[in-house]
Amino acid sequence: MSKIIFQDVHKSFEDGQKVLNGVSLEIENAETHIILGRSGCGKSVLLKCLLGIFPINTGNILVDGLSVKNKHDYGNYIKKFSILFQGNALFDSMTVVENVEFGIKQVRRDSSKIIRSIAEEKLLSVGLEKRVFDLYPAEISGGMQKRAALARAIAIEPDILLFDEPTSGLDPITGGIICNLLKDTVKKLGVTSLTITHDLKVAQFLSDRASLLNKGQVVWTGHTGEMKNCQNDFVREFYNASDVISRK
Ligand SMILES: Nc1ncnc2c1ncn2[C@@H]1O[C@H](COP(=O)(O)OP(=O)(O)OP(=O)(O)O)[C@@H](O)[C@H]1O
Ligand SMILES: [Mg+2]
Numbered sequence: 001m002s003k004i005i006f007q008d009v010h011k012s013f014e015d016g017q018k019v020l021n022g023v024s025l026e027i028e029n030a031e032t033h034i035i036l037g038r039s040g041c042g043k044s045v046l047l048k049c050l051l052g053i054f055p056i057n058t059g060n061i062l063v064d065g066l067s068v069k070n071k072h073d074y075g076n077y078i079k080k081f082s083i084l085f086q087g088n089a090l091f092d093s094m095t096v097v098e099n100v101e102f103g104i105k106q107v108r109r110d111s112s113k114i115i116r117s118i119a120e121e122k123l124l125s126v127g128l129e130k131r132v133f134d135l136y137p138a139e140i141s142g143g144m145q146k147r148a149a150l151a152r153a154i155a156i157e158p159d160i161l162l163f164d165e166p167t168s169g170l171d172p173i174t175g176g177i178i179c180n181l182l183k184d185t186v187k188k189l190g191v192t193s194l195t196i197t198h199d200l201k202v203a204q205f206l207s208d209r210a211s212l213l214n215k216g217q218v219v220w221t222g223h224t225g226e227m228k229n230c231q232n233d234f235v236r237e238f239y240n241a242s243d244v245i246s247r248k
């Protein structure tokens with residue numbers, strides 16, 4: 001459980017492009033929050049700023065009072081996070097179980113037997129069968145890869161789970177199964193989670209609170225159920241467009 005605060009965050013790149021233009025947002029302890037927004041609006045940049053991968057120009061990002069800008073505390077800051085990357089980011093040259101072990105070894109020193117048993121327990125907890133543990137990522141389906149990446153993400157026992165477009169590249173049925181798994185996992189672990197997506201259905205299923213990013217600012221924060229009747233022009237545009245797509 002962790003509280004995340006974005007305070008008037010600005011981020012521009014060397015080419016002069018202003019991507020984040022004063023993002024302010026508070027995500028409570030154990031909250032499941034979604035960042036929605038059109039392609040190119042700065043969602044991934046926001047995530048990279050949160051992780052300290054991109055330095056911010058002005059403003060601040062605080063996690064449990066620790067600032068992303070404080071270099072002395074960065075070690076304590078960054079170990080609160082675990083991320084499920086869009087492309088899963090599994091190592092092709094390692095088996096499924098070795099991928100999870102690799103994650104665990106980053107945060108704890110234990111005998112290889114203990115690390116193996118933790119990895120296996122996490123893999124089983126995300127619904128992977130023993131027969132896939134020794135296969136390579138290329139030998140398992142996209143849905144299984146997502147599960148393996150989730151097992152690696154939770155194996156380090158983070159306070160905050162970040163999901164970047166968790167259903168992209170999956171068919172709708174597998175995407176639905178993975179969404180259910182993510183929701184159950186977050187609930188079971190009691191962690192704070194932040195999901196980035198442009199899929200309104202995913203947002204509505206996973207959480208009840210979301211923020212909409214447009215032109216580098218949070219233009220709306222609220223319950224996903226309220227979007228339907230929201231008067232904000234951009235919310236209406238986003239919601240209606242999503243509605244058209246889902247009716248096709
Ligand atoms: N390293 C970088 N250097 C310069 N500009 C960048 C860099 N990374 C991202 N940008 C710019 O920031 C803007 C926002 O990109 P970002 O990847 O955050 O979009 P997004 O909302 O995640 O889109 P999508 O939904 O398609 O993933 C884009 O115009 C992109 O070109
Ligand atoms: Mg992105």
